[in-house]
Amino acid sequence: MEFFDSHAHYNDEKFDADREEILEKIKEAGITKLVVAGYSIESSAKAIQIAEKNDWMYATCGISPNDLVENCDEAVKQIEALCKCSKKVVAIGEIGLDYYWNKENKEQQKEFFKAQIELANKLNLPIVIHSRDAYIDTIEMLKKEPCNKKGIFHCCQQNIELVKEALASGYYISMAGPYTFKNAKTAPDIIKMVPLENLLIETDSPYLAPEPVRGTRNDSRNVIKVAEKIAEIKQISLEEIAKATFNNAIKIFGIN
Numbered sequence: 185m186e187f188f189d190s191h192a193h194y195n196d197e198k199f200d201a202d203r204e205e206i207l208e209k210i211k212e213a214g215i216t217k218l219v220v221a222g223y224s225i226e227s228s229a230k231a232i233q234i235a236e237k238n239d240w241m242y243a244t245c246g247i248s249p250n251d252l253v254e255n256c257d258e259a260v261k262q263i264e265a266l267c268k269c270s271k272k273v274v275a276i277g278e279i280g281l282d283y284y285w286n287k288e289n290k291e292q293q294k295e296f297f298k299a300q301i302e303l304a305n306k307l308n309l310p311i312v313i314h315s316r317d318a319y320i321d322t323i324e325m326l327k328k329e330p331c332n333k334k335g336i337f338h339c340c341q342q343n344i345e346l347v348k349e350a351l352a353s354g355y356y357i358s359m360a361g362p363y364t365f366k367n368a369k370t371a372p373d374i375i376k377m378v379p380l381e382n383l384l385i386e387t388d389s390p391y392l393a394p395e396p397v398r399g400t401r402n403d404s405r406n407v408i409k410v411a412e413k414i415a416e417i418k419q420i421s422l423e424e425i426a427k428a429t430f431n432n433a434i435k436i437f438g439i440n
């Protein structure tokens with residue numbers, strides 16, 4: 185069985201001490217492809233660097249709503265330059281809106297989100313969306329400023345309305361560790377709601393480790409625990425989840 189972790193941060197400093205070692209273990213465990221997600225200019229450059237060194241890994245470049253800088257035009261130009269320097273860049277992200285951590289700068293968040301959707305369209309790439317406590321504005325932005333190649337709701341919040349809208353717009357729903365948490369009350373309903381054709385799995389490592397290792401440093405081996413939870417709720421085999429999510433990731437990221 186092979187698994188695809190559609191979103192992890194091996195560009196995070198928490199992996200600086202043992203990155204190569206941990207990546208070796210991950211690959212041995214059957215996670216044979218993964219995407220390193222950027223969230224700032226520096227982390228996007230590092231994501232590319234890691235993906236260039238490992239033929240089974242890919243990168244996304246973008247500025248997250250929690251990493252905004254003063255000059256949007258300048259920053260997006262730098263992201264564009266990074267995307268053009270490597271064939272390993274498979275999406276613009278993570279980008280979006282986060283009203284949980286930042287409520288004071290909604291207009292600036294929208295400016296960055298819009299500019300980066302435009303960049304995705306210019307480069308013919310999908311987007312990886314970070315949306316936290318901001319689903320109404322996120323959906324409205326995607327309607328006003330659609331991404332031609334669509335994209336992924338990464339670590340998708342367990343909000344039934346958001347998932348409905350995202351599916352109706354043709355986006356993928358990527359499920360992470362929080363879908364396994366004991367207090368995740370709506371997770372089973374959402375797992376049942378999302379058809380296999382729109383499903384992705386991820387870890388968001390080093391954050392959000394699933395049950396039963398919640399609270400530890402996460403790594404991509406735990407994507408199997410997310411898949412197991414989905415298989416249990418959907419009452420289908422782990423193989424089917426692995427296969428569907430693997431093929432979906434290949435498709436949306438345009439990997440051949």
Ligand code: NI
Pocket residue numbers: 191193221278388
């Ligand atoms: Ni992330």
